[in-house]
Amino acid sequence: MSDPTAAVLRAFCESVCPGLASDATAGAPDIAAERYVQHYLAPATVARIVEALERGSSFVGLDPGQRLERIERCRLDAGTRRDLDAAAAATLLAVYGSWSGRDAAGEPVRTPLGWQLTGFGGPSPSRLDQLER
């Protein structure tokens, strides 16, 4: 992925789930969620996303509020919306799924970021002790 493409994708992920640079808690940029997104989206989809977001002026150069406005304008087109929503879904999975808690081999090594942010405990064989009978 070229540096300009990576920058736009990173900025998009940051818009979906901002990190410590602009929010009180960590988010997509702090775990490089754009790597997860780039892994799952076809290159053609990424190219379409970049083209849509960069139309008219630099997306990376916008402030957070302006970026969200541009995303919402782009989402009004059905085809672009499908691409952007796929990228947003991948971003959310990266942050709130188990990915950020795994090492390169896929082994769980830490509590994923999103589970820390929400208090979710992850899969468990039994939670019977938490039910009040």
Add this chain to the structure above:
Amino acid sequence: MPGFRTPDAVVVGGGATGLVVAHELTARGLGVVVLEAGTWQQPQSEISSDLADMVHPVDGRWRWGPSDRRFPPWPRALEGIGFAPQIAAVGGLDLAGWGARPRAFVGSIESGWPIRYADLVPWYERIEELLPVRVPDLLAPKDQRFVDACLSERLAHLEGADVDRVGWRLQPSAILPFAHHEPALGERYPAIDGCTACGGCITGCRNPEGAPIERTAKRSAAVALAPAAWATGSLDLRTDVVATELLHEAGPDGLRRIRGIRYRTSDGTLVEQDADTVVLCAGAIETPRLVLQSALGIPGVTGRGLTCHLLDLVSGVVPDEIDPSLGPVSMARCDFPGNGSVFTIGLEPALFGLASSLGDPSAGSAGPWASSGASLGSTLKRRLEAWPRTLMLGISVDDRARAGNGIRLHPELVDEHGPIPRIRYEADDDSVRRRDWLARRAGELLLVAGADPDSIHRADAPTTLVHAHGTMRMGADATSAATDLDGRLHGTINAYVADASVFPNAIGGADPALTAQAIAARTAHLLAQRLDA
């Protein structure tokens, strides 16, 4: 396993309904071949309960694609639809369902089906006994909160399985009762026997640890019916195969007789299986696709009439922690015949984020919510950080068929099995009004439940075909229905459809699983009588 040259029946699809047909026919000593696109997963060793590992649409174990996850998923062309989940695996889409097994609304069957509700009851009872289906004897905090709100609103508390009036009830589900656990006895089966409240219904039930298949808590057809069918010695379940064509020839009275099925194995080999009777249980997308690919479709009828339940989500933050992921996904609901249902739904944070953040940008609905539609950025993060205190209510709409909605074969795009389905859906105006009405009821219940008014959010979720039906609707008239009242494919002698595609309507908004399985049991019984004769 037997390798049948000419079985009594070939069933296409080893999901929730195909396994019902297989179970019922093999129990009568009939030989059945089931053709299933995916594989069988052993719950204890092959279900991780991790969201991405199990249900990621690209490379999850339960995706729509080859079981070898190095290869890409099978594509679909979606028009007007945000997400159309399908699962290639023994057990089908039901594997990622939350186990709910409500009956159809009585009025929807009586007013819209060519058979009576009373005709379905024996088959409802059959499935309810087989799986089995139970109402919970204990509620998790999220469900208790909802029930308390219903009681405060003086909504009637209804018991019994028939849905014929407004009221709330405990959700009948194909989930074993909560286990009684004595820690001193250990943490595995048989010390724990039953549901463990793990909250993993959607991402894969493998609990209790160490349990045999027959005691896996969530009773998908894969664990409830497949083992018994295998044990008869009359089931030949062929996995990793996809049916590509029904082979047919001219029969009497201008009808077509199915003589066999061609299917493709995972290595690309084409196999022809002889068949005396074929039962299509591949679901509302793949069943019409196969019929159309086989040149057996009725123009303007086959594949048309797609309905879904326009699922949506309304959520709000209550003062205390209720832990949405504790216990089964949904244990209580309130029905509004004529509109649909409002039900509790407990989603883990990633799913909650997905379900609540990517709403329709052009929708703007008025109701007791502070926000609706898409929400990204810091707003989304704050909503997710309140997840432990978030009460989530799903809505399921009594949809109406709209002209133009349905499944067609794509004129250009193909996968390795032929032209891909082109799936089109646009909501009927009345369905949208019912959806809005239900969303307002859900918002009101959240307020009564103590949710902060400024936190109530309506997702206005894009159309998701989690529930899909109606594309091979039953009816006596072959010019307007794809199947007859017995599920036989119009124009054929020996092909049947036994899945939710035969529904003439959206059954009031109820989860379609029990009704689809009841239809499958009914069809299997009719077939067995004919085959015995």
